[in-house]
Amino acid sequence: xxxxxxxxxxxxxxxLSLDDETVQDPFKDIRKLEKLDLPSFxxxxxxxxxxxxxxxxxxxxxxGIPDFRSPGTGLYDNLQKYNLPNPQSIFELxxxxxxxxxxxxxxxxLMPSNFKPTITHYFQKLLVDQQMVRKIYTQNIxxxxxxxxxxxxxxxxxxxxxxxxxCLECRTEYTMEWMKKKLEKENILYCEKEECSGGLVKPDxxxxxxxxxxxxxxxxxxFSECDCLIVMGTSLKVAPFSKLPLxxxxxxxxxxxxxxxxxxxxxxxxxxxxxxxxxxxxxxxDAACLKLVKLLDLEKDFEKLLRKN
Ligand code: OAD
Numbered sequence: 001x002x003x004x005x006x007x008x009x010x011x012x013x014x015x016l017s018l019d020d021e022t023v024q025d026p027f028k029d030i031r032k033l034e035k036l037d038l039p040s041f042x043x044x045x046x047x048x049x050x051x052x053x054x055x056x057x058x059x060x061x062x063x064g065i066p067d068f069r070s071p072g073t074g075l076y077d078n079l080q081k082y083n084l085p086n087p088q089s090i091f092e093l094x095x096x097x098x099x100x101x102x103x104x105x106x107x108x109x110l111m112p113s114n115f116k117p118t119i120t121h122y123f124q125k126l127l128v129d130q131q132m133v134r135k136i137y138t139q140n141i142x143x144x145x146x147x148x149x150x151x152x153x154x155x156x157x158x159x160x161x162x163x164x165x166x167c168l169e170c171r172t173e174y175t176m177e178w179m180k181k182k183l184e185k186e187n188i189l190y191c192e193k194e195e196c197s198g199g200l201v202k203p204d205x206x207x208x209x210x211x212x213x214x215x216x217x218x219x220x221x222x223f224s225e226c227d228c229l230i231v232m233g234t235s236l237k238v239a240p241f242s243k244l245p246l247x248x249x250x251x252x253x254x255x256x257x258x259x260x261x262x263x264x265x266x267x268x269x270x271x272x273x274x275x276x277x278x279x280x281x282x283x284x285x286d287a288a289c290l291k292l293v294k295l296l297d298l299e300k301d302f303e304k305l306l307r308k309n
Pocket of ligand 1: 055056057058059061062067068069070074091139140159206207208232233234235236237238257258259260262283284285286
């Protein structure tokens, strides 16, 4: 045998052993993405009809609403004027019952309708219109998903919203319009029902120490049917919302669009051989959505949607 033949034989023996596909790709049966990048993710998205979005405050910063935890610009770094025991007290029920004024002062700034939906909100509306979306789970209380025209039955407001408020004593319901108008003149909202002794009216946003809304409990069903998860603009620091990415099926690809790595994406960035489905786009949400619009060949539909709004 010549040197050349021996070399060939060596190569084929190596190839034979490599033909054992379980060794080659342990994730072969559950891998849905050709590559772990945005173009491959977008290609896969085209086949999906049960996409779930998980939204955080980062999808609304380009609308002028601060997020919570970004150093310097986040809300929790800018509450000194309220003299709180700690920044999160502003959303704590016990503290609200003792001193509701800081929360209402902040509410005047944060009340929806002072803000407009972003490219990201309209991108989600676009995919809803394309029948690609199962649900949008949002932690945001700004209502911008609704203002972008997405119907309420597609949205789970995991941390509630300003849309309604309730008297903490008699449970009378108040509208956002009522709360907004009252707050133009008053610093604290009290119930106006005659039979009530003037309980505090609290917007229906979920405070630390309160239960999540009933609609959140559908998450098991939604996430078990989810074929594509997209997490956007959140630090994934607040449970139980932060645990939701773990509730999808083992073959469900997951994309994070954020300024920084969070949640399980932090571990997999250094553990690529075990990763078959986590994709990350470290970017501004709006810029990433514009990239996706292009990759999904939906530019004309998106332009039409933006023109209408
Ligand atoms: P955070 O402020 O904790 O996280 C926002 C994340 O979005 C950070 O990782 C930012 O880097 C990122 N980010 C900000 N602007 C961005 C942009 N334009 N593009 C891409 N990424 C951007 O906000 P949440 O995770 O939403 O709860 O906070 C979760 C919960 O904590 C809130 O719902 C609120 C708060 O306490 C309650 O009030 C109950």
